[in-house]
Structure formats: C-alpha cells, structure tokens
Amino acid sequence: MSVFAVPIGVDFPEALVAGLVERMADQPPEAMARVQLYLNSGRMLRRVREVFLSEGARYLPHLRLVSDLGQDPLAGLPLAVSGLRRKLELAQLVEQLTRAIPAFEAGSSHIQLAESLSSLIAEMQSEGVHPDDLETIEMSENYAEHWRRSLEFIKIVARYFEGDAGLDAEARQRLVVEEIARSWAHTPPEDPVIVAGSTGSRGATAAFMRAVCGLEDGMVVLPGFDRDMTDLAWNSLFSGKFPIEDHPQYRFRGLLDSLGLTPGDVRDWTGAVPNAAARNKLVSLALRPAPVTDQWRIEGRDLGDLRQACAGLSLIEARDPRHEALSIALRMREGLETGRSVALITPDRLLARRVTAALDRWGIIPDDSAGQPLQLTAPGRLLRHVADLRGAALTIADLLVLLKHPLCATGAGSDARGQHLRLTRDLELALRRDGPAFPSAESLSVWAAKKPEDRATWSSWVAEMIQGFETPEKQPLLASIETHLDLTERLAAGPGGSAEVSELWREEGGREALRLMSELRREAGYGGEMTPFAYAELVKLQLQGGMARSGRSAHPRVAIWGTLEARASNADLIICGGLNEGSWPEAPAPDPWLNRQMRLEVGLLLPERQIGLSAHDFQQAMGAGEVVLSRARRDAEAETIPSRWLNRITNLLQGLPEQGGDVALAEMRTRGTHWLSLADQLETPQITLAPAPRPSPRPPRAHRPKNISVTAVQTLIRDPYAIYAKRILKLFPLDPMRPAPDPLLRGKILHEIVETFTKTRPESETIEAARERLLSITDTVLERDVAWPSTRRIWRARIARIAGRFCEDEATRLTEGTPTVIEEKVTVPLQNVDFSVTAKPDRIDLLSDGQARIFDYKSGGLPSEAEIIAFNKQMLLEAAMVERGAFADIGVRRVAGMTYVRLGGGGESPDVKGVSKDRTETPDEAWARLAGLVARYQSQTQGYTARRAMQKTADRSDYDLLARFGEWDTTDEPEPEDLT
Known part of the structure; x- marks a missing residue:
C-alpha cells in the first residue's frame, strides 16, 4: 500500500507537485495527463494548478475534487435530490413532532431542528449507518426521556434511506465510491490515481482513500503528518472509553487502522525539510492526548533551547477585539512593506471583517477567501x-x-x-x-x-x-x-x-x-x-x-483564510487570529437527536471531530516560518478563555524553565506587545481637547423668552440650560424611532379619559353607573389612541382598580361644587416685568360657598410638600392666577384648596397645603417669588446654568449632551458666556 505524507511546515501544494514530477520523470510527457489527482478543496486545486504552471510548459494531471465524486453520471444512479428539498420535507415532519411534544428542544424553531436533522442524516449516509443500526443502541435507564423520543422519531426518517425516496448528496457520494471500488476490483485503472490533501474525516472520503490504496498505482498523500508523535501517543488516541477525536492526528490513526497500517508505514512524499522543525516538536508535544501529557517533563528535555524553537513566534494578547484587529492589521502592513506575503487564518468572520476595515485606512484590500456573507x-x-x-x-x-x-x-x-x-x-x-x-x-x-x-x-x-x-x-x-x-x-x-x-x-x-x-x-x-x-x-x-465576493481588486500578497486553507498556505507570515475557546476551536454544535454515547454505539462521529480537524489546521499553521498567535482577553460580554491549544503551549513553555521556556514565552509576549503599543499610538488622538466648562450662556435680553408655563417653572429652577436650548436655540429632542407606551403617553391618555368623563357627566348618576361609564370611556380612548394591545390591557386594569374609589370621591366632590374650568388655557402678565405666565389647569371647581378648588390629575407619583415649595410650583401658581381673575368663567375667586387626584396606585386624593416642616408658602408668595426669578433672568448678567439644581444626581436632561455633561460635573462652577 502506498500511503505518503508531507510533514508539518512544508508547503503542501509545492511538495505535492515536486513529488509527482519526480515520480513521473522517467515517463513520457503525456503520461502526466493520464494521472488522476483528487484534491480536498477548491483552493488546494487552484494552488496545485498554479504550482504546475510555474514549472513551465508541461502536461497537467487530471485535477478533480474528492467532493465531486458524487456528481459522476454513473449508470443506474439517479442524480442527487436537492439538499434544500430534503430540509423542507424534514421540516414538516419536525413541525408535527414539536406540535405533539411542545417541550421537545424548546426554544428551537422547527426549521433549525430540520437543519440539524438533515445534517444527522447526511452524516449517517456518509458513514454508512442505516436507521436499522439504531436498534442496536441500548437505552439505559439513565437516559432522559428526550433521547428516547428523539430516537423513535429518527426511525421515522428511515424512508429517506430507501431507493424510491431519492438520493441525498451524501448517499450518492458513498454509492459512487462503492461502485468505483467494485469497478476497480475487476478492472483497475492502468494509470496512477492519487488522493492528496484530505484527512479522510468523512466516511465516504475515507472509503475512497482505502479504495485508492488498494490499487497498484494508487497513492494517498496526507497533509501535516506529525513525525514527532511517539508510539505511546499514537496508541493513546484509542485507549479510553471514548476515542480522542479532538486530537489533530486522530483521523490519520483511524484511516491507517482501517488499512491495517501503522504510523511507521507512512512514507515521506518528498525529502522537503520543515520550516521550523524545532517548533514542530514543541507543538506536537503540547498537543499530546490527555492520557500522555505526563510525558511533558520527560520528553520536554529533548526539545533543546526553546528560545530557538519560539524565535519565529509572537503572542498578541489584546484587551478587546477591536484592539486585536488593529494590532493584526499593523502586523500585516509591516509584512507587506518588508516584501513578504501575509495571511490571517481565523474562523472568526467578525474578526476578519474588523481586520479588513482596519487595513482599508491604508488602502490595503485583502484577498478574503470567504468573501462577504x-x-x-x-x-x-x-x-x-x-x-x-x-x-x-x-x-x-x-x-x-x-x-x-x-x-x-x-x-x-x-x-x-x-x-x-x-x-x-x-x-x-x-x-x-x-x-x-x-x-x-x-x-x-x-x-x-x-x-x-x-x-x-x-x-x-x-x-x-x-x-x-x-x-x-x-x-x-x-x-x-x-x-x-x-x-x-x-x-x-x-x-x-x-x-x-x-x-x-x-x-x-x-x-x-x-x-x-x-x-x-x-x-x-x-x-x-x-x-x-x-x-x-x-x-x-x-x-x-x-x-x-468583493468586486474590488485584492492585494496579491495579503490574504484572509479560513482554517481549512492552512493546508494550502504558502505565506511567509501566518497570523492565527481569534485564538479563544468558542472561536478557535468553535464549540461543537449541540445535537438534539443523539447524545455522545448513542453516537459511539451506532458508529457515528463524536462532536469533538470538528475540534480535531480545527486542531490539525492549527498545527499546520504553526509550521510556517513566522507565526503570530493572537487573541482578545475580553469580548463584548465577559473575559474570554484562551484556546486550549494556546493554553497547552504556554503551560508547556512555563513548565520547562531549564530549556528556557519561560524566557521564550516572555519574548513571544514582548514581540506581541510591540504591535499592541503601536495600535494604542494609532488610536491616540493627535489633538487633545480640554474638557468643556459647565455652561451658563447669557444671551441678549431681546432674545430671552417673554413667557413661561407654570409646568416649565420647575425646569427654570432646576435646569435653566434646558429653557435656553428649547426656547432660545429652538432645539427639540427627536421623538424615538420606536415609540413606546411611556409615562408621557400614559399621562396624556389618562387625562383624556378623566376629562371626557367629567365633561359628559349626566345630571344624576349612581356610583355604579359612573363606574361603568368610566370604564366604557377608557375602552374607547385606549382602543383609539393606544396601539399596543398589551398596554391597553394594563392601563385598563389600572383604571379599573381605582374606578370605584374615583367615582365615590367624584360623587363627594360634586356635592361640594361644580366643575367649571376644564383644561382651559389662560395667560396672565406679571407686574413690572415684560413677561407673562401661562397655565392650563386640569380642573377647577366652583364651590357652593363661592370659593374655588383646583384639581390636578397625576398619573405617576405625587410630589411632596417640600418639593412643591422648592420647585414644583404648578398648583401654587395656578391658585395665584385664580385669585387674580385669570379665568373668565369664574372671575376673581379665593382658592379654598388644591387637591391632587392620583390616577393610579390606590387612587388617593390628598390636599396640597404648601406647608413643610421647614417652610410655608402661600400662592401670593409663590407668585412673588416667580416674579423675582423672572426678573433675574431678564437681566443680562444672569446666565442659564446647566443642571443648576437637579433633584437627583442621576436625573437626566434632554440637553445633557449639548451641555457636554460628563466633561464637567455638578461641583464645577459655571462659566458665564455672553452671546451676541
């Protein structure tokens, strides 16, 4: 049998072509054209063709992809059905399952479940596992009911393995391979057949490789074969209950076992020497299977000076993904400027896009093999x-x-x-x-x-x-x-x-x-x-x-590759980016259908298979002449965990101080820190701006407002800058893109409900009738003005909860007076100042004794008496306006009282007294204080200070950004500025 390998750190396409040319040297030129060369990926095929063409004019072998075998038009085999068709069919079955068992894989849509089931069927067909084989699974009592149900359901899809159901791509691939093997057994090809670059990770591919090895002129060329693995390490891959599929060389061991070969039977394809043989030994030892990691100290003595083995390694440990991307981009740019080819290898597409964006600032367009999703x-x-x-x-x-x-x-x-x-x-x-x-x-x-x-x-x-x-x-x-x-x-x-x-x-x-x-x-x-x-x-x-793929012309010496392309890499500088758990390696996708033990029993691959393939790609990338290992210590959510392979390498180095491992690791980090510091310098602003002072603009008197509403007096007291921005600069906050049922809308709706209720009151009405009418009005207003069904229900419940008490209190209020002023807007001028005050009270009742009572509906919490005296002046100022005859319907009246009516909570209706433990304020005193406050702001020397007396430090204003709050705080003295 002819199984060959190219060692880690050797350019696989170049070595493959060189070895093939050497073997065909004594053949006529046209013999090369009869060679069938099967490769593992499209990029590998392109690279092999490029290397052949660079050798000069010659015949090329017949280049094909292993994955294209399933498309061969063999007699008697229909074409494969679309994978999409199969997923759609499975989606209907899964929908019935999830409808019958709602708890089955809750949180996943039936489309997602159909996708995972389709992948499982494809794997079963590739590995030659029939649903009948599922009968061999012993359902232990320890298995959850979920696995019993999923197993029963999987048996239903057995019909997709029958001939009349149409062939899936994976099933046809395996049938084609089996047919080719049978054909070769009777009529073997006369010319060489070579499979190169594949690890045999899929069952059909491994079967084809075994068939090729059975030919007289059949050869298999394995990529990245680890010559530094000991027999103990090779044997440990199958020593436990579960095979160690996450090891980078596991697939080779499985393939060789199926051929009856040992690792020692694998011959070198060429005599090419690895770029960094000493580093290959270090990485091989670091990635040893868990059962033999106790050999680190023993075999570590044979590694020699680790500073030499790590001379071409750099370690970038950035603080966040943005920092990592910028450091990588700088390293790639430096590589280009020194005439080298550079490649970033990462499975993290977000990192790839970040690096692409960072390179764009210098006009560098990388050749991204994946393109844009x-x-x-x-x-x-x-x-x-x-x-x-x-x-x-x-x-x-x-x-x-x-x-x-x-x-x-x-x-x-x-x-x-x-x-x-x-x-x-x-x-x-x-x-x-x-x-x-x-x-x-x-x-x-x-x-x-x-x-x-x-x-x-x-x-x-x-x-x-x-x-x-x-x-x-x-x-x-x-x-x-x-x-x-x-x-x-x-x-x-x-x-x-x-x-x-x-x-x-x-x-x-x-x-x-x-x-x-x-x-x-x-x-x-x-x-x-x-x-x-x-x-x-x-x-x-x-x-x-x-x-x-981008239509822009990419730089010929800079590339971004996925991990699979590490096998075909030929760059002078390799950057392995995103080396964190969950990124490289990616976490295995959860299988909702079969657990690990069930997979092992039936002969399917374990979830760790993909990790093993990624480990093999990582091991090959580490064999380049110069390598940068990169990771971010934190992502958008939390601290990250270094990739298991990076952890193993750093732990091994730290554990071998006698060979200079700790010094080598420190030097790797030093080389990486250089690029991190350059990234920091690049991000550091070249112009430093002094923090803005606390603003207190003083516009000309002619431009200052000439009126104010009683509700805005609070803002003038607490945050005068907001009055300046809104009334003088005419700046208004944009309403949200996604309107929500916020407190402002709730207050508006509740006020409209109560206003309608008051205005439409019949001559005589029982409390129960009033309650029914209130709820009817509530339903009408909510249906008309509130677009969110859930909010309508919540707000209706709020009114329903207080409806009884509100109607009882309303009946009492009606025995004391008559609602005379409802939502009427009036304006009253101040004396001795060119200024007026506007008010629109919710309701004013004219009492039987000729006095007036003011009511204010509150949809939220009620202000305390201290707050009313300090800044919440609305009720006191409205009372002062009543006593000055501002409302034509009632004339000049003495105010007997002021009452808040809470449209929420318990529906309580407390009176406002204007008395706190420290101060007392009458409506006339409030009016006089307002006149004094307005007079000060009519003076040119008075500025509109930002956040002058906010109630709480955490309170926010619509104009904090305009005032550049945060560059100053409330302990800073305001800096008045005269404006023209």
Whole structure:
C-alpha cells in the first residue's frame, strides 16, 4: 500500500507537485495527463494548478475534487435530490413532532431542528449507518426521556434511506465510491490515481482513500503528518472509553487502522525539510492526548533551547477585539512593506471583517477567501428585513429601515432616488413628532394631504407597501415566496420604477441572492404551509449558505483564510487570529437527536471531530516560518478563555524553565506587545481637547423668552440650560424611532379619559353607573389612541382598580361644587416685568360657598410638600392666577384648596397645603417669588446654568449632551458666556 505524507511546515501544494514530477520523470510527457489527482478543496486545486504552471510548459494531471465524486453520471444512479428539498420535507415532519411534544428542544424553531436533522442524516449516509443500526443502541435507564423520543422519531426518517425516496448528496457520494471500488476490483485503472490533501474525516472520503490504496498505482498523500508523535501517543488516541477525536492526528490513526497500517508505514512524499522543525516538536508535544501529557517533563528535555524553537513566534494578547484587529492589521502592513506575503487564518468572520476595515485606512484590500456573507450584503439584508416584517404591524422604525435601505427606490434613476430620500426624511419627522406608532394607509393619506402635489404618488406607493406586509397566519410556501419577492422587488423599484432596472439583483451579492431564492422557489412544493415566522427563519437559513465576493481588486500578497486553507498556505507570515475557546476551536454544535454515547454505539462521529480537524489546521499553521498567535482577553460580554491549544503551549513553555521556556514565552509576549503599543499610538488622538466648562450662556435680553408655563417653572429652577436650548436655540429632542407606551403617553391618555368623563357627566348618576361609564370611556380612548394591545390591557386594569374609589370621591366632590374650568388655557402678565405666565389647569371647581378648588390629575407619583415649595410650583401658581381673575368663567375667586387626584396606585386624593416642616408658602408668595426669578433672568448678567439644581444626581436632561455633561460635573462652577 502506498500511503505518503508531507510533514508539518512544508508547503503542501509545492511538495505535492515536486513529488509527482519526480515520480513521473522517467515517463513520457503525456503520461502526466493520464494521472488522476483528487484534491480536498477548491483552493488546494487552484494552488496545485498554479504550482504546475510555474514549472513551465508541461502536461497537467487530471485535477478533480474528492467532493465531486458524487456528481459522476454513473449508470443506474439517479442524480442527487436537492439538499434544500430534503430540509423542507424534514421540516414538516419536525413541525408535527414539536406540535405533539411542545417541550421537545424548546426554544428551537422547527426549521433549525430540520437543519440539524438533515445534517444527522447526511452524516449517517456518509458513514454508512442505516436507521436499522439504531436498534442496536441500548437505552439505559439513565437516559432522559428526550433521547428516547428523539430516537423513535429518527426511525421515522428511515424512508429517506430507501431507493424510491431519492438520493441525498451524501448517499450518492458513498454509492459512487462503492461502485468505483467494485469497478476497480475487476478492472483497475492502468494509470496512477492519487488522493492528496484530505484527512479522510468523512466516511465516504475515507472509503475512497482505502479504495485508492488498494490499487497498484494508487497513492494517498496526507497533509501535516506529525513525525514527532511517539508510539505511546499514537496508541493513546484509542485507549479510553471514548476515542480522542479532538486530537489533530486522530483521523490519520483511524484511516491507517482501517488499512491495517501503522504510523511507521507512512512514507515521506518528498525529502522537503520543515520550516521550523524545532517548533514542530514543541507543538506536537503540547498537543499530546490527555492520557500522555505526563510525558511533558520527560520528553520536554529533548526539545533543546526553546528560545530557538519560539524565535519565529509572537503572542498578541489584546484587551478587546477591536484592539486585536488593529494590532493584526499593523502586523500585516509591516509584512507587506518588508516584501513578504501575509495571511490571517481565523474562523472568526467578525474578526476578519474588523481586520479588513482596519487595513482599508491604508488602502490595503485583502484577498478574503470567504468573501462577504450574503446575508450581510445589501440584497441579503433587504430580503431578510422584508421576510422578518411580514405578518406584523410595521412600526415607524421598521418602515424607515425599508425606505432608507440603499436598494430601495433604485428602479427609476438617481433623481427619483433623491426625491424618495427627501420624502422619506419628511415622513420620518412627521411620524416621530405626531405618530402614529404603527403607520397606516390612513395616516399616510393625512400626511400627504398637506402637500398633495408633492406627496400623493409617493405616499400611495408607501401605503401599498405597508398593506403588502399583511399576510395570513399560515400559507403555502410558494405563496410566501412569491409575496416576499414581489414586495422586495416593488420596494427596490420605487414608485413608477422597474425591478429589472433597480440595483436589487445586480452585482455579485444580488446575483447570488437571486440564485438562492430561485432555488427556494423551485423546491417550494416540498415545504407545505408555513407561518410568517417559520418562513423568515427559512430565508435566513437559505441566505446563510451564500457568499458574495468583493468586486474590488485584492492585494496579491495579503490574504484572509479560513482554517481549512492552512493546508494550502504558502505565506511567509501566518497570523492565527481569534485564538479563544468558542472561536478557535468553535464549540461543537449541540445535537438534539443523539447524545455522545448513542453516537459511539451506532458508529457515528463524536462532536469533538470538528475540534480535531480545527486542531490539525492549527498545527499546520504553526509550521510556517513566522507565526503570530493572537487573541482578545475580553469580548463584548465577559473575559474570554484562551484556546486550549494556546493554553497547552504556554503551560508547556512555563513548565520547562531549564530549556528556557519561560524566557521564550516572555519574548513571544514582548514581540506581541510591540504591535499592541503601536495600535494604542494609532488610536491616540493627535489633538487633545480640554474638557468643556459647565455652561451658563447669557444671551441678549431681546432674545430671552417673554413667557413661561407654570409646568416649565420647575425646569427654570432646576435646569435653566434646558429653557435656553428649547426656547432660545429652538432645539427639540427627536421623538424615538420606536415609540413606546411611556409615562408621557400614559399621562396624556389618562387625562383624556378623566376629562371626557367629567365633561359628559349626566345630571344624576349612581356610583355604579359612573363606574361603568368610566370604564366604557377608557375602552374607547385606549382602543383609539393606544396601539399596543398589551398596554391597553394594563392601563385598563389600572383604571379599573381605582374606578370605584374615583367615582365615590367624584360623587363627594360634586356635592361640594361644580366643575367649571376644564383644561382651559389662560395667560396672565406679571407686574413690572415684560413677561407673562401661562397655565392650563386640569380642573377647577366652583364651590357652593363661592370659593374655588383646583384639581390636578397625576398619573405617576405625587410630589411632596417640600418639593412643591422648592420647585414644583404648578398648583401654587395656578391658585395665584385664580385669585387674580385669570379665568373668565369664574372671575376673581379665593382658592379654598388644591387637591391632587392620583390616577393610579390606590387612587388617593390628598390636599396640597404648601406647608413643610421647614417652610410655608402661600400662592401670593409663590407668585412673588416667580416674579423675582423672572426678573433675574431678564437681566443680562444672569446666565442659564446647566443642571443648576437637579433633584437627583442621576436625573437626566434632554440637553445633557449639548451641555457636554460628563466633561464637567455638578461641583464645577459655571462659566458665564455672553452671546451676541
């Protein structure tokens, strides 16, 4: 048998070509063209072709991918059915399971479960495991009921293993391999057949490699074979209850065992020498299986001077992912400037995007092998947005996400797109100011009526879009797809535009999105009916399988690769980024169908298999001439855990001080710290700005306000800067993008309910009738003005809780007086000052003795007497205005009392006395104090100080950002500034 290997640290494609050329040297030139060379990946195939072409004019072998075997048109084997079709079929079965057993894998959608079940079936077919083999699993009493149910369900999918069910890609791959093996047994090929670059990690691939080894001219060339592993280490891979599948050399041991070979039987493909043989020994020892790590100290003595082994290693331990990305980018830039080729190897796509963004500041475009995930491209985002929003009422934010998307309204030219953006901005301001929270065709019609000549056509188009998002609770998959694509194309076309002219399906991302959506439409007949939520999950899953390559020209000497491409790497400088647990290696995906013991019994792969493959990729990357190991000590959520492989290497180095391991590790960190410090310098602002002082602007008297409402007096006392910003600068806080049922809306609604209740009171009414009328008014107002069903219920319950007490107190109030002033706005001038005060009291009753009583409805907490005297002057000032005859309906009246009516809590109605333990204040005194306060602010020397006397340090103002609060604090003295 001919099993060869290329050691770690040798350029595999170059060594492969060199060895093949050497073996064919005594053959005629055309003999090379008859060689069948099967490779493991598309990148490996391209690299091998490039190396052949660099050797000069010659015949090339027949280059193929192992994964393409399943597409061979063998007689008697139908083509494989689409993987998407199989997932759609399985989704219907899983939906029935989750409906029958709601607790089964709670939190996962049936689309996600169908995806994992599809992966399990593919693995069973690749490994040659039939559902009948599941009968051999012994269900221990210790197994949870979940595993019993999942096993019974898996047996239902046995029909997908039958011939009349259609072949999956994995099943056809294995059948093709078996047919090829049978064919070769009778008629072996006359020319060499070589499998190179594969580890045999999948059952069908391993079976093909075994078939090739059985040929007289068949050869298998293994990548990254560890020649430093001892027999004890090799044997320990299968020594325990579970095989150690997370070891980088595990797959080789399994393949060799199936061939009846030992690691010593594997021959070198060429005589190529590794780049860093001493480092290879260090890494091999560090990654030894757990049963033999006790050999570290014994075998560690043979490693020699570890400073030499680690001479080409650097260790970057950044404080956060941004810091890590910038340090990597700087290291890559330095490599380019010194004439070397550089490659970042990482499975962390977010880190890859961060590094790409950092390189962009110097105009460096890396060759990213993965490209951009389709779901993050403009077409992918628009398709996801539309799918997510179908079947739900569009909020203001949802609508603006669609209208502001860069592909929206691109089907009628740039002028139409500019007009669209202008109208979108106008609509946004209107909606954020006046609502409604859920825009409708009616609200758009009202908005368009203000400028019909400009807005009518466009608003009609938007209204049609909004109505298009209404969808049945459940409908056939094909109908969902058609509606989804129609909505997306109409959004891209814009009013009067064309989807064909729009930018939706252009560029690489658009073409790939159209291909995937067309595939989904083609297989829709197998998907049954779906809810909008399930359909959105399906669209996300479908788009996740697509990538879009950038159209920009990449730098020829800088690349970003996934971990698999470490086998085909040829860069001078390799950077292994994202070396944290959960990133590299990635955590194994949980299997909701079979646990580890069940997998082992039936002959399936353990979850650690993927970790072992990643470990092998890491081990090969470590064999490069110069390597940078990089990780972030913290991510967005918490402290991170170093990758298990990085941990092993650092622990081994620290444990071998006699060989200089601790010094070598310190030097690695020093080399990494250099790039971290450069990143800090790059991020340090070149211009330092002094903190802003606490503002106290003094605008000209002519520009100062001439009136104030009684409710704003509190703001003038506590935060005068807010009055300056709002009344003088005319700056108003933007309403939220996503309106919520906040306290402001609650107060408005409750006030309207009580106002309506008071104004519509009949001549005579029982307390029970009053209560029923109050609740009826509540239902009407809530239904009309509150868009959130859950909020309507909560607020109705709030009114219902106090309705009885409120109606009883109201009956008592009506025996004492008559409501005469309700929500009436009046203005009263101050004496000796060019200034007026405005008030709009909730209610003023004229009592039977000729006096007046003021009522103020409170939807929140009630202010204390001390707060009323200090700054909450509304009731005292309204009383002063009543006594000055401000209200025509009652004239000049003495105020007998002031009462708060709480529309919440227990519905209590306490009187306001204006008396605290420290002070007493009458309405006349409050009026005089207001006049003095206003007089001070009419003086040019008085500034509008920011946060002059906030009640609590934690209180926030709408204008804190404008005042640059945080650069100063409330202990700083204000710095007045005269304005012109």
